[in-house]
Amino acid sequence: MVGILLMTAGSRAAQAQKIxxxxxxxxNHVYIMNKGVTPLIIYYSSDAKNWVQDTLTPxxxxxxxxxxxxxxxxxxxxDKYVQYLLQKGKKYTVEWNDSADKWDVFExxx
Numbered sequence: 001m002v003g004i005l006l007m008t009a010g011s012r013a014a015q016a017q018k019i020x021x022x023x024x025x026x027x028n029h030v031y032i033m034n035k036g037v038t039p040l041i042i043y044y045s046s047d048a049k050n051w052v053q054d055t056l057t058p059x060x061x062x063x064x065x066x067x068x069x070x071x072x073x074x075x076x077x078x079d080k081y082v083q084y085l086l087q088k089g090k091k092y093t094v095e096w097n098d099s100a101d102k103w104d105v106f107e108x109x110x
Contacts, residue, residue: 030066031091033108034058040094040103043073048083056094074103 034040034056043051046067056062064070066088074094075081084105086092091108 027089028066029063030070030086030088031061031063031108032056032072032086032105033061033091033093035093035095040074042094045071045073047071048085061091072105074105076102 032042037058039058040056041053042056043053044064045051046069048069048071051073054062066086068088070086070088071083072086072094073081073083080102082102082104086105093106093108095104095106096102097104
C-alpha cells in the first residue's frame with residue numbers, strides 16, 4: 001500500500017458533497033473529476049513506482065488522500081500513457097484531447 005485512502009464507488013458522490021461543504025479539513029486530499037461520459041481507469045501512486053488502479057465515475061469528483069506527492073497515470077492507446085504530478089488540496093479535471101490523442105489534466109480554480 002502506498003499510504004493513500006481509496007473510497008468505494010458507491011460513496012464517492014456523497015463524499016464529494018461533504019468535501020465541497022468543508023474543504024479546510026480535507027487539505028491533504030487531491031480531487032479528480034472525470035469530465036467524460038464513460039468510466040475512466042487511472043493509476044495513482046505516491047512514488048511513481050508502485051501503482052494502484054481505480055476507476056473514475058463519469059461527471060463525478062473523486063477525492064483521494066494524498067501523501068507529499070500524488071501521481072496519476074492514464075493510458076491513452078495501447079501501451080502509451082500520460083503521467084501527472086498533482087498537488088494535494090487542489091481540484092483537477094481529466095479530459096480527452098482529440099487533437100493530441102491523449103488525456104489531459106487541468107487544475108480547477110473554483
